[in-house]
Amino acid sequence: MSIRWSTENKKLVELSRKLGLKHNQVISFDLPAGYTCPAASLCQSFAHRETGRIRDGKDAEFRCYAASVESAFTNSRKAHWSNFEAIKGKTSKEIARIISESLPKNTKIVRIHSSGDFFNKTYFNAWVMVAKQNPQIIFYGYTKILDYVKAEKPSNFKLVYSYGGKQDSLRNDEPTCFVVKSESDAKRLGLPVACPKDDSANDYDYIMQGVSFALVIHGTQPAKRKS
Numbered sequence: 001m002s003i004r005w006s007t008e009n010k011k012l013v014e015l016s017r018k019l020g021l022k023h024n025q026v027i028s029f030d031l032p033a034g035y036t037c038p039a040a041s042l043c044q045s046f047a048h049r050e051t052g053r054i055r056d057g058k059d060a061e062f063r064c065y066a067a068s069v070e071s072a073f074t075n076s077r078k079a080h081w082s083n084f085e086a087i088k089g090k091t092s093k094e095i096a097r098i099i100s101e102s103l104p105k106n107t108k109i110v111r112i113h114s115s116g117d118f119f120n121k122t123y124f125n126a127w128v129m130v131a132k133q134n135p136q137i138i139f140y141g142y143t144k145i146l147d148y149v150k151a152e153k154p155s156n157f158k159l160v161y162s163y164g165g166k167q168d169s170l171r172n173d174e175p176t177c178f179v180v181k182s183e184s185d186a187k188r189l190g191l192p193v194a195c196p197k198d199d200s201a202n203d204y205d206y207i208m209q210g211v212s213f214a215l216v217i218h219g220t221q222p223a224k225r226k227s
Contacts, residue, residue, distance in 0.1 A: 003086055003102035004079040006030055009114050015201035016109075025108040029099070031116025032080045033066040038119055039144040040064070042164035043179070047071040049081055061164075062179060062217050066115035080115055087123065095126035100133050109204075112141035124148050131157035140207050142177060149174050160207045176212045177203070186214035 006012070006028045016026040034046035034057070044057030045067035052071040056063060070077040087095045103110075118124040124145070131139045131154045140158045143149060144165030153159070161176045177194070180186045186193045191214040194203035206213040 002082065003029070003098060004082050005102070005104060006076075006079070006114065009111070011195070011201050011203075012109075012111060012114075015204055018199075018201055019109075021108050022106075024104065025106055026111070027104065027107055027109070028111040028114045029083065030066070030076075030080045030114050031084050031119070032077070033064050033070055033115045036084060036116040036119040037064075037144065038117070039165040039167055040117070041144075041166050041168075047077055049077070052077055070115065076115075084116075087126075090122075092122050092125040092129060095123060096129035096133065099126065099130050103130075103134065103137070107137055109138045109140070112139055113143075117143055118145055118148055124151070128153055128157065138208075140204065142207075146170050146174065158207050158210070160210075160212075175207070175210045177206075178212070178214045179217055180214045181217055183216060186216070189214065 007024045009028055012026045012028055013023045016023045019026070032049070034040065034044055037044065040057065041059045042061045043064045044060050045064040046055045047053070047067045047070035048055070052074065054063070054067060054071045070080060086098060090098070112127060118127070127139065135154065135156055138156050142162040143159050144162050144167065146161055146167040149159045149161045161171060161174045163176050163178045178189065178191060180189070183193050191212060192206065194206055194213045194215050195201070203213065203215070
């Protein structure tokens with residue numbers, strides 16, 4: 001199995017334009033949604049590896065957008081599973097080597113997980129190594145593992161806590177992304193709204209600044225579920 005990087009994610013293409021970069025200089029590394037998200041709760045969803053059929057977790061209140069993408073696009077689903085097969089069961093050093101050696105030349109920014117999460121500490125440590133080995137590249141992403149947001153990382157590696165997981169009660173003042181039903185809900189919480197239509201990639205700015213923000217729920221939602 002080989003590593004497959006995504007360069008066609010719409011938000012990442014918009015981010016490259018915003019920063020004056022070529023679209024293939026802003027890329028993402030993705031894993032299967034749900035299956036690699038051990039702390040997911042309110043957004044836990046799975047797309048069947050073969051059929052793509054969606055299954056929502058028992059506590060899901062809104063559907064994971066990445067799972068919906070995997071359900072709709074077979075090639076995305078296959079790419080995410082290919083990445084998982086390439087790294088699972090390996091040591092941190094082995095994973096770091098596989099990722100670093102596969103990084104396309106001239107990469108400037110890597111979104112870690114438009115789909116998936118850090119499924120264990122060994123895998124997270126591998127990304128710390130990759131960031132240290134590639135100080136010229138910015139690595140960023142969301143995670144529902146609070147310890148990884150708080151962990152010591154190189155300055156080119158930024159994470160925001162994604163609210164709606166099993167560790168919500170442990171959160172203090174860590175930078176956090178909240179999913180809300182509407183912009184008015186975000187205002188009620190005193191949070192800026194990320195990814196509006198006129199700036200769909202500005203969540204990157206908030207993550208770089210280490211501040212909390214809100215995302216308005218989007219994508220196909222499960223029937224008869226709370227938003």
